[in-house]
Amino acid sequence: MRDLPGARRAASARALAAEAVRRGRNAVAVRGFAGRAAANGPVPDGGVAVFFCTGPENLFQLEQWRLPLEHLARTRPTFVVVDRPDTGEAVLARSTLPVAFAPGSGALERLVVEHDVRVVLYVNQVERNFRMLRFAEPVHVQLGHGESDKAYSVSNQHKAYDLTFVGGRAGRDRLGAALRGFDAEQRTVGVGRPQLDHAYPGAPDWPRESGLRVWYAPTWEGDRPSVAYGSLVSHGVAVVEALVADPDVRVVYRPHPRTGFSSPAHAAADRAVRDVLARSDPRGTRHLVDTGPYGWQWAFADACVTDLSSVAYDWLATGKPLVVTEPTATAAYRPASRLLDELPLLPASAAGTVLDVLRARGLGGDAGADGLLADLAAYYFGDTADGASTRRFESAVEQAVSSVSALLRRS
Template identity: 35%
Template sequence: MSHVTPPQQPTITDRARKLAAQILLTAGSRVKRVVTSTIAGEEPEHSPELDGLPPFPVVAYFADTPNQGYQLRQWLPVLERVAAQHPVAIVTRHWELTEQLRETTDLPVLFVRRLDGLRRLYEQIDAKTVVYVNNGWRNFQSLIYQRALHVHVNHGESDKISMVSNQAKAYDHVVVAGRAAIERHRRALINFDLDKLVVCGRPQLDLDVASVLAPVDGRRTVLYAPTWSGEDDANNYTSLDLYGTAIVRALLDRPDVRLVYKPHPRVLTAEEPAVVQAHAEIVRLVTAAREAGAPHELPLEADILGLFEDADLLVTDISSVGLDFLYLRPDVPIVLTDRRTDRARIVAEAPVASVVDIVDGDTVGDVGTLLAANLAQDPHHDARARVRDHYFGFARGDSSRRFLEFVTDCVARRDAMVADLDAAAS
């Protein structure tokens, strides 16, 4: 819990500042913050508009810092659709992220710093279903609230080991993409109730995303999208430090390729020396090629989904990027990397690895030939389509419908459960 400075006697200026920071809310399915006024560096204990809030049966809880905000942002369009039927509020525990989100979405973004304030807020808005998009440790403070169903949805579908944490056992339901995710939980967790898993595909991928890049005549586009290095070695799937520069040099050597380099957002704030060095070298190489007239791109801050449409080949690591691409662009080849150079292990842990070519310690020396083969033809096209069904299983557009139906069911079941509890207590 954050340290709180002992309160001081408010001055006239303090009261004026608080008055200037009041926000007008309108009740209904959507509530928009109209006025924001805070002093730089000054963080309140909670949002000033918490008094008098209407009910919000659905809450998206996010307690992490702005550095992890991308995990929630990809869910915002989906939550905005849910809000058309069930009022939705976002609850945060970090003031800077609160301010950022209020510039991004019309959904109400409510901030509470302390655990006791969080409990009071949930009671006040009668939260019925609380949604969690990551595995942040502060999720467990939110789970203390007893009169709601708690649903983990995660922020992507991938074969990373972090996708099957024992933390899943704490939630009433865990939303997953398809059969591959069910098997992942069955393989990895002991004493886990598989009935907690709810298959909803990838609702975020049903939404239209504007293409970021225009095609370039005479060049095919290769998207290199490495992941970050994870919290520990077991969760480290990045190719940057081992193969990144070799992959980029091989692609820059081809006059018929436009390279697009888009690393995971957390690569931009990485501290591991080898990752920092490799990223800087790749940016230097691409920048130099651009200055020489080549149409390569460095959309470091772009939405990764907006880069998919123009790609003729994806080179990526074990992460959600490869599976999202498989879902959206099943006719386009993928090349995966394996930093552990363990073909049996990667195929066992990631079914997609069985239907793609892999850059690892054994093949990186001839990476140019490997990439050229996938640009010349699509050697795994039919097998890749079968694996796509294994991960997702239904057509684009159905995920959003299934997710909304599931949330609606959660809200209704919660009301019935609370009514039974109250009746038994009376």
């Protein structure tokens, strides 16, 4: 049997070596990137900054907000702040937003003062956010990178921001119940899920009549036991084997970008799931291992199997059949959640019955008739029809900008 502690030590050593290489390359690239940072246009004055000072491995966090932010930029100058050339290059390659390079505190201070930054948006909770949070003039807004009942969504760090934009009533209730001294009614704004208002590239060219499309999107293993929600090891192979056994089902398998980052067992389970798909589909034309853009799956798939992650909450708005797996890790924190309490979870022992569960929830039939999912969607996101989320999001940003402008006029 494999020595998992030894494998973890080896993986940790490889990660440290890779990080040393990345630091060296970034140090060399600093001067050149400072010139390339303006590739998408100059940094605007009086605008909205998206603070993204982390590594390119976390680009998925920004990517979830990219289209809403690019739409916002049509009416309100918006740009991204990075502190690493490798992250900056990745942002320039994916987004039309201008990129500001602020590799140190001095550069960040010049950026805030010289460009009169009015609002700062954050898509994660990394420690480096506090480098920007020290500036009192802008309005600091935590967006997060997805609606979720996980402990990440009720971090005490939320108190450091002036506002937190949440999906709907669920986010406000969650923060108000968990954080001492936090006035959720005053410091949260419900903006729905603006991501749902955009069309996303990446869908395969599958004829509609070629079968039912089931999206399996497990989350990663987490970086600590309390958030070990990933189902790959416990459910993955059994779920996919059950799906491919039905000739009317086509599978879209989307592993989390950080799968295997902390756990060799999850990396191995990912390979095993890919092997199942390859054996079922030797020519690679029936199923899909999806590592591309996120978002097209909402309209494309007929049903979703996922874990306790933001994918489950995004899927709610579709009204289509949903299965959420039950974590097997004994230390995994089970948060208070209407979704998890009211929608029966799929235990590992029943992973092979996943298709039966999906059919019972409407797969292949009238999925829109599920009143429970519709009610949960309204609680978590409010009105998401006909661009309502985008209007709420952009209005909330404008109100934040206006509050700074009014303060400056009074001073």
